[in-house]
Amino acid sequence: SYAFHDVREDGVTKAEIAKWAKAAGWETLLNKASATWRGLPEDQKTGLTEAKAVALMAANPALIKRPLIVRGDTEVHAGWTDAVKKRVM
Numbered sequence: 001s002y003a004f005h006d007v008r009e010d011g012v013t014k015a016e017i018a019k020w021a022k023a024a025g026w027e028t029l030l031n032k033a034s035a036t037w038r039g040l041p042e043d044q045k046t047g048l049t050e051a052k053a054v055a056l057m058a059a060n061p062a063l064i065k066r067p068l069i070v071r072g073d074t075e076v077h078a079g080w081t082d083a084v085k086k087r088v089m
Contacts, residue, residue, distance in 0.1 A: 007064055007066075020070065
């Protein structure tokens with residue numbers, strides 16, 4: 001069973017994003033291929049740290065790589081790569 005949550009429509013908290021970033025890695029969670037990322041000013045994209053990336057994703061939920069699959073408190077998978085498919089299927 002699953003629950004679908006649209007981070008753009010339903011919202012997401014900074015605390016949730018921070019938890020996902022710890023579990024999956026903030027570099028994995030941050031979608032640098034998105035139009036939202038490309039539209040950010042350069043000063044927001046440089047010097048990234050986990051805290052800065054989490055704040056950016058909280059302010060711009062479209063920066064969160066999707067689909068985001070969360071199982072329990074520690075298992076988080078971002079994107080739909082072959083590796084993710086093998087782990088979750």
